[in-house]
Amino acid sequence: MVLESLGSSISSAVKKVLRAPVVDEKVVKELVRDIQRALLQSDVNVRLVLDLSKNIEKKILEEELPPGITRRELAVKVVYDELVSLLGGERPQPPKYPKGKTTILLLVGIQGSGKTTSASKLAWLFKKQGYSVGLVCADNFRAGAYDQLKQLAEKAGVAFYGERDAKDAVELAVNGVKKLKESGTEIIIVDTAGRHKNESALIEEMRQVAEAVKPDEIILVLDATIGQQAAQQAEAFNSATKIGTILLTKLDGSARGGGALSAVVATKAPIRFIGTGEGIEEIEVFNPKRFVGRLLGMGDIESLVEKFKEAEISKTGKDTMSAIASGRFTLKDLYAQMQAMRKMGPFSKILQAIPGFGMNLPKESIDLTEEKMKKWMVIMQSMTEEELTEPHIIDGSRARRIARGSGTTTKDLKELLTQYKISKKYIKQLVKKQKRMQGLKGIFTAR
Ligand SMILES: Nc1nc2c(ncn2[C@@H]2O[C@H](COP(=O)(O)OP(=O)(O)OP(=O)(O)O)[C@@H](O)[C@H]2O)c(=O)[nH]1
Ligand SMILES: [Mg+2]
Structure with missing residues (x-):
């Protein structure tokens, strides 16, 4: 069996409804069963699955059709609405951090997910919003990490702290945060290392960094192209360090980011930002409606x-x-x-x-x-x-x-x-x- 991401299995369930000659009770029941199966396979809590699917079935079958709306349309709309609300509802919600105080953001994620790029994007964005921002390189694992972030910090026009050849990632992070805090930086963004293999060591390092730095928010950086692995990754990080929000990268390609749905369900953390390119300005506030439309393969649900x-x-x-x-x-x-x-x-x-x-x-x-x-x-x-x-x-x-x-x-x-x-x-x-x-x-x- 091919293990699909939660997003794509829901998407194919909805496509079945779109293809059905008539949308009757049987079709709706099958849709609900497909969604249940998809959710259960993604280890979503059984109670939640039953509630959610019962809700969907009831709405599709019992709601009176508004004039000019078909049952099929209603079915798609109900699933769409439920997913949108699962992902945080109607409106995009940009975070609001206090002015004149220090907020520490810690970026975690596996190798190549886009942490360093995203750290500089966030720095650029918050600076534009009028915050004083600083980037901390807590990655002593990859040789080029220091130079990469230093250059990006210059590009974004924000402060930077790093130590070439530092021995200990935890110490490095603590030093950086301390230094930037002393100079009155409002938003300190800590970029951490990723690992290829030996992920348990990475997770342990993240736990220690988080414990030492005491971030206000831990942001899980997730590559939109990884599909079902997203759930496992999210869970692993979440069990070590409580994930606060998710930043979904590489949504500029063909990826629909279905794995993100599993990650949201696994961590109960909302997606706040998405990355839409390699450039420093290519960051957007997450828009649940647009995302679900794309996830269901409908581009524009309207x-x-x-x-x-x-x-x-x-x-x-x-x-x-x-x-x-x-x-x-x-x-x-x-x-x-x-x-x-x-x-x-x-x-x-x-x-x-x-x-x-x-x-x-x-x-x-x-x-x-x-x-x-x-x-x-x-x-x-x-x-x-x-x-x-x-x-x-x-x-x-x-x-x-x-x-x-x-x-x-x-x-x-x-x-x-x-x-x-x-x-x-x-x-x-x-x-x-x-x-x-x-x-x-x-x-x-x-x-
Ligand atoms: N197209 C696209 N590429 C991205 C995006 N975000 C990051 N990348 C690319 O992904 C690659 C890895 O990005 P990094 O920011 O270095 O990833 P990282 O998580 O810091 O990697 P490690 O430090 O090795 O763990 C780079 O080539 C980035 O340009 C995005 O939103 N869209
Ligand atoms: Mg990096």
């Missing part, structure tokens, strides 16, 4: 959601056509039309395209703007299925509930219902008049 919507609209468009042809025209049809029309551009054109809108009313009596259309769509989203198909049942108490639920007023609702009635009446006349003509379709599919 465009996917958009695509599903389009498909759904053309389908409802057809349904609406036949509804109209038979003289049946509900608020649902009106909603679908508005949604489709909004994508078509100039509002004046939209007005002309919806039967009855803007035609039967004097222009000045109704200020039909994009705003208003949006408001009406929100109102319709607050209605029940029954109210949408049988609007005449909307009485006073229902009206108040709908207005409350949509953050509008009953006056807004009344206005919408009036418009709906005018549209419906107009359509009836239209259907009668043009019964034998085929031109009707053209009105609705105007591009």
Whole structure:
């Protein structure tokens, strides 16, 4: 069996849903099982797996579909949302360190993960934010380490401490921190050594360095290209020195960084920054939404959601056509039309395209703007299925509930219902008049 990273196995589970001809209960159950398996294989706590997957299943199967959203779309969106929240939620969260005090950051990670490069990137970034910054080279293992960091410190324009030929890494780190602290440096970044082999010695050294330096935050530097090994690495470091945050490097290549998800789960530490190149400026605050989109292989989830919507609209468009042809025209049809029309551009054109809108009313009596259309769509989203198909049942108490639920007023609702009635009446006349003509379709599919 090929051991996939947590990210890529979830990604393939979601792709299965995307490929399924219909998304029914069976497909959803399989998705949930796949996700459970992926999580369990990554040693995620059983309790957490059950909670998470139950949550996903419930949301996909029981949530009422918003108009124009398919179950498939919902399924992808639910998984996406859960992963985003697992990775820290909506907004990127840049760290805030106190001014006028010393904060010590210790970078750990295996050889070649990008510690030294990332140390200088962080230094550059914090300096730009107005902090005084210093870099400490605590790597006495690799011959070139001292010169590498010294040069990068010059590039970033920050202080540097290092000792050529130092014997002891712990002493080296302590000396550096002491020296920079004395000179009033606000953020001290300690770069440590990596190892090829003999990782237990590395882990032990990190433990000792951390104990001596007492960092405010230990940053695990993780190479995005390593896949499943990420979990083991993260765990090994985390058991020796409590990892505070993760910095994910080399996301500029083709790597999706799926291993990072396992690392986050293993350490419960959030990803704060990502490295997107070799240059000193190529660092970004981690953005969970963008990352999950990429992880699921969807680049930009918005465009996917958009695509599903389009498909759904053309389908409802057809349904609406036949509804109209038979003289049946509900608020649902009106909603679908508005949604489709909004994508078509100039509002004046939209007005002309919806039967009855803007035609039967004097222009000045109704200020039909994009705003208003949006408001009406929100109102319709607050209605029940029954109210949408049988609007005449909307009485006073229902009206108040709908207005409350949509953050509008009953006056807004009344206005919408009036418009709906005018549209419906107009359509009836239209259907009668043009019964034998085929031109009707053209009105609705105007591009
Ligand atoms: N493309 C790309 N390359 C990176 C990134 N971060 C680091 N690198 C490259 O990865 C290689 C190793 O980076 P270092 O910063 O020296 O790694 P290290 O963890 O300090 O390595 P050791 O000190 O030997 O343990 C270098 O060639 C860097 O240029 C990144 O975000 N993108
Ligand atoms: Mg290094």
